[in-house]
Amino acid sequence: MPHLLHLDSSADPRTSASREVTAAFVRGWRDRGAEFTVASRDLQADPPPHLPDAALHWTPRLRTPDEVVDPAADAQQHVYLDELLAADVLLVGAPMYNWSLPSTLKAWLDHVHVLGATVPFGDYEARPLAGRHAVIVSSRGASYDAGGEQASWDHTVPPLELVLGRSFGMTVSVITLQLTLADRVPAMADLRERAAAEADAARNFAEELAERIVP
Numbered sequence: 001m002p003h004l005l006h007l008d009s010s011a012d013p014r015t016s017a018s019r020e021v022t023a024a025f026v027r028g029w030r031d032r033g034a035e036f037t038v039a040s041r042d043l044q045a046d047p048p049p050h051l052p053d054a055a056l057h058w059t060p061r062l063r064t065p066d067e068v069v070d071p072a073a074d075a076q077q078h079v080y081l082d083e084l085l086a087a088d089v090l091l092v093g094a095p096m097y098n099w100s101l102p103s104t105l106k107a108w109l110d111h112v113h114v115l116g117a118t119v120p121f122g123d124y125e126a127r128p129l130a131g132r133h134a135v136i137v138s139s140r141g142a143s144y145d146a147g148g149e150q151a152s153w154d155h156t157v158p159p160l161e162l163v164l165g166r167s168f169g170m171t172v173s174v175i176t177l178q179l180t181l182a183d184r185v186p187a188m189a190d191l192r193e194r195a196a197a198e199a200d201a202a203r204n205f206a207e208e209l210a211e212r213i214v215p
């Protein structure tokens with residue numbers, strides 16, 4: 001059964017642009033039939049703790065003898081890992097907060113990027129997530145167009161691409177929504193039309209991608 005893990009991390013319960021687009025993706029996925037199942041995790045409503053122990057970066061057999069981990073922390077990490085490993089497709093709502101990731105999403109990443117488990121290390125060459133799809137929905141108030149002066153300020157998508165793509169070997173697609181603050185910031189008033197068009201395009205693309213992505 002094709003299974004989707006859907007993560008949201010926006011702290012905006014009212015008008016979140018990323019949540020709207022992840023919801024469109026989930027709609028498209030569910031439309032494919034009852035066998036297309038979904039697990040949703042709201043990282044804002046139920047935030048992961050900050051990584052409580054650096055030893056969790058290593059799978060148990062790679063830990064040093066003094067790296068004894070609190071069993072509750074181990075169990076918590078396994079909840080996130082098991083959920084991720086059960087997914088054929090990962091969908092991540094990733095707003096830009098201070099040019100980077102919401103801390104809740106960063107905490108989730110810190111729990112699942114595990115050497116010797118999700119990432120190869122030494123004679124452990126397995127990459128259990130390799131070849132699976134990840135879809136990142138990146139919402140940002142301003143614009144960071146490729147080639148523009150501010151393009152290099154985006155520290156939201158690059159770390160996700162590194163962890164999900166480079167480390168896990170997933171095939172990563174990015175859906176970007178820019179200028180989401182145009183309605184709110186008077187100085188951006190002349191960008192409202194473009195922002196609305198980008199939001200529509202992102203929603204439509206997400207729904208359409210969900211209908212054709214090969215799990």
Ligand SMILES: Cc1cc2nc3c(=O)[nH]c(=O)nc-3n(C[C@H](O)[C@H](O)[C@H](O)COP(=O)(O)O)c2cc1C
Nearest residue numbers: 010012016017018095097098099139140141142180
């Ligand atoms: C704490 C915080 C920090 C933000 N930092 C930035 C930023 O660095 N650059 C930017 O373009 N927008 C920034 N924004 C605006 C958000 O990226 C924008 O509102 C986006 O739409 C949030 O995603 P959401 O609509 O899904 O909640 C910030 C918003 C918040 C709440």
